[in-house]
Amino acid sequence: MSAARTIIAAALLIAADLAATVLAAAEIPPGERRSGFSFMSPDTQAMQNEDTANPGMLWVLDGETLWKTKTGAAGKACADCHNDARTTMKGVAARYPAFDQTLGRPVNLEQRINLCRASHQQATPLAYESRELLALTAFVAQQSRGLTIETGADPRLEPFVAKGRELFMQRQGQLNLSCANCHDDNWDKRLAGSAITQAHPTGYPLYRLEWQSLGSLQHRLRGCISGIRAQAYDYGAPELVELEVYLMLRARGMPIETPAVRP
Amino acid sequence: MASALINVPKTAKRGEIIEIKTLMSHIMETGYRRTAEGEIVPRDIITSFTCRFNGAEIFRADLFPAIAANPFITFFTVAAESGKFEFEWIGDKGFAETASASISVE
Numbered sequence: 125m126s127a128a129r130t131i132i133a134a135a136l137l138i139a140a141d142l143a144a145t146v147l148a149a150a151e152i153p154p155g156e157r158r159s160g161f162s163f164m165s166p167d168t169q170a171m172q173n174e175d176t177a178n179p180g181m182l183w184v185l186d187g188e189t190l191w192k193t194k195t196g197a198a199g200k201a202c203a204d205c206h207n208d209a210r211t212t213m214k215g216v217a218a219r220y221p222a223f224d225q226t227l228g229r230p231v232n233l234e235q236r237i238n239l240c241r242a243s244h245q246q247a248t249p250l251a252y253e254s255r256e257l258l259a260l261t262a263f264v265a266q267q268s269r270g271l272t273i274e275t276g277a278d279p280r281l282e283p284f285v286a287k288g289r290e291l292f293m294q295r296q297g298q299l300n301l302s303c304a305n306c307h308d309d310n311w312d313k314r315l316a317g318s319a320i321t322q323a324h325p326t327g328y329p330l331y332r333l334e335w336q337s338l339g340s341l342q343h344r345l346r347g348c349i350s351g352i353r354a355q356a357y358d359y360g361a362p363e364l365v366e367l368e369v370y371l372m373l374r375a376r377g378m379p380i381e382t383p384a385v386r387p
Numbered sequence: 388m389a390s391a392l393i394n395v396p397k398t399a400k401r402g403e404i405i406e407i408k409t410l411m412s413h414i415m416e417t418g419y420r421r422t423a424e425g426e427i428v429p430r431d432i433i434t435s436f437t438c439r440f441n442g443a444e445i446f447r448a449d450l451f452p453a454i455a456a457n458p459f460i461t462f463f464t465v466a467a468e469s470g471k472f473e474f475e476w477i478g479d480k481g482f483a484e485t486a487s488a489s490i491s492v493e
Binding site: 174175176177179181182185186333336337 | 390392393394408410412414415455456457459
């Protein structure tokens with residue numbers, strides 16, 4: 125009898141404790157923010173640091189070729205309008221996703237490239253995660269390497285940041301986990317041997333050894349969403365872009381690493 | 388859009404041990420995976436890598452399905468004289484790529 129009471133009391137205490145933990149869940153203070161880079165082994169860090177060992181550079185090289193290649197009915201190359209990407213694209217990735225006036229919502233770098241293809245090159249959009257789109261995105265984003273993330277300076281993004289934050293905090297899926305449960309509350313711990321990390325999207329598109337390929341932030345987000353046994357949003361879904369905006373705002377002031385390498 | 392990244396020192400002292408690093412873009416499809424419909428994805432790998440220096444072969448490697456995509460091959464050699472390294476990758480489906488790099492030895 126008393127044993128049963130003790131068990132119930134203990135269970136109640138644990139429940140109260142859990143509730144307190146959830147309430148205590150807080151965003152990471154700016155001073156404690158760490159790039160995924162700092163969680164990696166020295167070998168993987170060396171791979172990212174050296175351009176001739178970083179497989180992401182293969183996509184950057186392809187992107188440089190595509191930048192100069194004329195395409196679409198208009199017969200124009202990116203370089204015909206934007207000239208030398210080293211100057212014109214510098215800092216662009218550090219501001220994305222950015223608000224698009226015509227669409228009235230934020231677009232990420234991949235969507236911007238496809239919008240440009242449609243309106244200026246009169247070319248068909250490139251498929252998400254296709255080699256061409258990843259290559260062009262990586263080439264454009266690499267021009268911002270070392271610059272600090274500034275996404276979110278535009279006040280028109282505010283409602284989308286709020287939605288993204290809500291999604292980040294929202295428990296979902298069969299495992300009933302939110303992004304914040306791992307990446308805000310438990311980033312200093314490990315999950316099945318892997319570092320959990322703080323989820324700062326500093327190096328996208330990045331080369332993931334697990335993928336054996338370059339991949340976008342949306343690829344990573346979809347992987348995480350499937351991991352908590354929830355239904356992943358389609359590529360290009362507004363929800364994913366809102367999450368991207370929130371994550372970039374959360375990483376403001378951190379340097380861009382594109383093309384990063386991750387395990 | 389195959390491309391290679393080569394890292395060879397531009398200059399070296401005679402007799403110095405130098406490291407050659409090569410990275411080749413390739414999917415390295417094992418031939419063991421199946422599609423959602425159950426059909427085998429045909430093997431598509433690099434099978435051989437060769438490095439020649441001034442025409443003479445100095446390094447060769449055979450590659451197999453267990454090697455990851457975008458193979459990164461590094462090796463050491465002794466810088467004996469100035470000249471040209473020629474790299475060659477050969478693989479399934481008629482894959483054949485070459486690259487070269489020069490070194491000047493003092």
